Amino acid sequence: MKAAGPLVYLVDDDDAVRDSLGLLLRSIGLDCELHASGLDFLDHYDPKRHSCLVADIRMPGLSGLELQQRLNELKSEIPIIFITGHGDVPMAVNAMKAGAADFIQKPFRDQDLIDRIHKALETDRQRRSARAEEDTIRERLALLTPRETEVMQRVVRGQANKVIAMDLGVSQRTVELHRARVMRKLKMRSLAELVHAVDRISVAPRPADTESP
Amino acid sequence: MAPDPSANDQYRLMAAAELHALLDAAVDAIVVIDDRGRVTTFNKAAERMFGYAAADMIGQNISILMGEPDRTQHDAHIERYKATGEARIIGIGREVQARRANGEIFPIALSVGEARDAGGRRFVGILRDLSSERAAEQQTRSLEARLAHVGRFNLMGEMAAGIAHEINQPLSAIATYAQAAKRIMDHAQPNMATLREICTKIDDQARRAGQVIENLRKFIRKQEISTQSLDVNRVVRDVMNLIEADAHAEGIPVRVEAAEGLPSVRADAVQLQQVLLNLTRNSVDAMRGGLAKDRGITIATQRNERGGVRITVTDHGHGVSRQLGDNIFHPFVTTKREGLGVGLAISRTIVQSYDGSLTYTDNPVGGAIFSIDLPAERESSAA
Numbered sequence: 001m002k003a004a005g006p007l008v009y010l011v012d013d014d015d016a017v018r019d020s021l022g023l024l025l026r027s028i029g030l031d032c033e034l035h036a037s038g039l040d041f042l043d044h045y046d047p048k049r050h051s052c053l054v055a056d057i058r059m060p061g062l063s064g065l066e067l068q069q070r071l072n073e074l075k076s077e078i079p080i081i082f083i084t085g086h087g088d089v090p091m092a093v094n095a096m097k098a099g100a101a102d103f104i105q106k107p108f109r110d111q112d113l114i115d116r117i118h119k120a121l122e123t124d125r126q127r128r129s130a131r132a133e134e135d136t137i138r139e140r141l142a143l144l145t146p147r148e149t150e151v152m153q154r155v156v157r158g159q160a161n162k163v164i165a166m167d168l169g170v171s172q173r174t175v176e177l178h179r180a181r182v183m184r185k186l187k188m189r190s191l192a193e194l195v196h197a198v199d200r201i202s203v204a205p206r207p208a209d210t211e212s213p
Numbered sequence: 214m215a216p217d218p219s220a221n222d223q224y225r226l227m228a229a230a231e232l233h234a235l236l237d238a239a240v241d242a243i244v245v246i247d248d249r250g251r252v253t254t255f256n257k258a259a260e261r262m263f264g265y266a267a268a269d270m271i272g273q274n275i276s277i278l279m280g281e282p283d284r285t286q287h288d289a290h291i292e293r294y295k296a297t298g299e300a301r302i303i304g305i306g307r308e309v310q311a312r313r314a315n316g317e318i319f320p321i322a323l324s325v326g327e328a329r330d331a332g333g334r335r336f337v338g339i340l341r342d343l344s345s346e347r348a349a350e351q352q353t354r355s356l357e358a359r360l361a362h363v364g365r366f367n368l369m370g371e372m373a374a375g376i377a378h379e380i381n382q383p384l385s386a387i388a389t390y391a392q393a394a395k396r397i398m399d400h401a402q403p404n405m406a407t408l409r410e411i412c413t414k415i416d417d418q419a420r421r422a423g424q425v426i427e428n429l430r431k432f433i434r435k436q437e438i439s440t441q442s443l444d445v446n447r448v449v450r451d452v453m454n455l456i457e458a459d460a461h462a463e464g465i466p467v468r469v470e471a472a473e474g475l476p477s478v479r480a481d482a483v484q485l486q487q488v489l490l491n492l493t494r495n496s497v498d499a500m501r502g503g504l505a506k507d508r509g510i511t512i513a514t515q516r517n518e519r520g521g522v523r524i525t526v527t528d529h530g531h532g533v534s535r536q537l538g539d540n541i542f543h544p545f546v547t548t549k550r551e552g553l554g555v556g557l558a559i560s561r562t563i564v565q566s567y568d569g570s571l572t573y574t575d576n577p578v579g580g581a582i583f584s585i586d587l588p589a590e591r592e593s594s595a596a
Binding site: 014016017019020021023024026027028058085106107109110 | 377378381382383384385386387388389390392393396397400407411414417418421
């Protein structure tokens with residue numbers, strides 16, 4: 001099955017504005033899905049899809065900022081580009097603080113919007129590939145035996161083989177063998193790479209899998 | 214003891230004198246007529262009310278005191294009542310139009326009683342002048358109309374923001390449609406049907422924007438403005454209840470310093486009041502929650518350097534930042550979180566339409582001073 005390309009979700013309550021933006025994006029070959037309200041979008045939003053969201057910040061019903069809040073609650077990381085009108089700057093600032101990717105003020109040049117959409121899609125792609133890498137590391141870490149995990153953690157903390165051997169009451173040679181197996185299972189080529197990978201997992205827990213405290 | 218005939222007469226005389234005193238002391242006008250409508254009694258209050266002397270009224274037909282249609286129909290009314298006993302006013306009382314000696318028609322409350330004795334039928338009318346009551350009601354109604362107007366003024370601010378949005382939407386759609394069309398034309402084989410469709414959509418949106426402007430024009434046309442000769446102190450006085458209602462709700466005192474002997478100006482009173490109300494509302498907003506609340510807002514009138522009139526609104530709020538400066542008079546510039554930035558812009562337009570100016574200066578002790586300068590009304594232009 002052919003993987004779906006990037007998708008632009010477009011949310012605007014004004015029929016003509018929404019329709020014209022849809023035409024513009026399709027004219028340059030971007031796939032887009034149009035929604036008249038934030039709620040309608042939430043009903044159809046597929047978090048697994050490579051996408052970004054373009055939304056009017058001022059909408060009746062669910063406002064742009066409220067929509068962003070709902071997405072944050074859903075732990076969605078979809079990049080959002082808000083379309084703002086004159087005098088909406090304070091609102092846009094709040095949106096940026098809450099993690100919106102970008103905002104664009106009406107009236108805007110089509111190329112300006114298209115550039116921002118490409119940038120947002122690129123952000124989404126990078127985030128997705130980073131998440132995928134982290135998932136791979138996690139899967140591989142799960143393959144380690146308890147003893148290998150113990151050795152790995154001490155190595156990452158910077159303990160020398162000799163120290164680890166003494167602490168665990170095994171020979172230095174055994175530590176070296178565990179260490180080699182860790183590197184092989186995790187597909188790491190250097191100590192630096194290992195430290196970096198483990199560090200990444202511990203500072204960036206998977207958003208969707210984070211357990212509530 | 215048998216009654217003394219002379220004593221009885223004396224008693225009657227005393228009773229008549231008492232009755233006279235009573236009638237003349239009454240606050241309400243009292244008029245008695247016989248069964249042919251001729252006046253037999255006309256008390257002092259009636260003399261004051263109608264401007265006729267009792268001596269001139271006795272024997273006259275009561276109808277000369279009436280406005281139409283009663284004036285010409287009254288004799289017929291009496292005849293009908295005598296024939297049928299059907300009362301239209303006796304024992305009921307109602308509001309009717311009366312007529313003074315000088316011809317002025319005015320409203321009265323009239324109640325009528327009937328007396329029958331050996332001398333025949335008499336009708337006693339008690340009349341109360343309602344003209345001052347009606348005038349007060351009229352004033353209340355006109356104040357209500359003004360309040361409604363003030364409400365519409367605030368609505369105008371909301372409208373301005375609404376219009377900006379209403380026009381921006383179709384314009385933004387038109388621009389995007391055109392840009393999409395251009396990109397489609399760059400395709401190797403442009404889809405002409407799509408392009409045609411886009412053109413139709415652009416056309417629709419242009420009409421939509423035009424409609425918004427047309428609606429605005431209609432709205433503005435409704436508000437025709439005529440200027441009158443005004444005493445600014447009176448204008449200030451008339452809007453004080455609205456200003457105080459705003460300020461007192463926030464615990465902010467309002468002081469008025471009115472100069473005497475100011476020349477009159479030409480302006481629309483209601484509009485000028487709206488400007489003042491807008492300025493004082495800004496002051497209230499600027500002082501809300503501030504430390505200098507107790508120092509209040511001062512509205513002062515004075516003669517300006519050019520012989521015209523200056524009205525200043527001085528507050529002790531946060532003032533206007535130096536970098537904003539005169540920009541506060543531009544549309545959509547505001548320091549308020551919830552504001553739209555149209556109040557001062559509209560206010561300045563209004564004042565300028567009277568050849569006046571609306572300016573801002575810093576209050577040296579902190580806060581803002583807004584000054585409305587209006588030229589003195591020229592004697593010749595009044596003619």
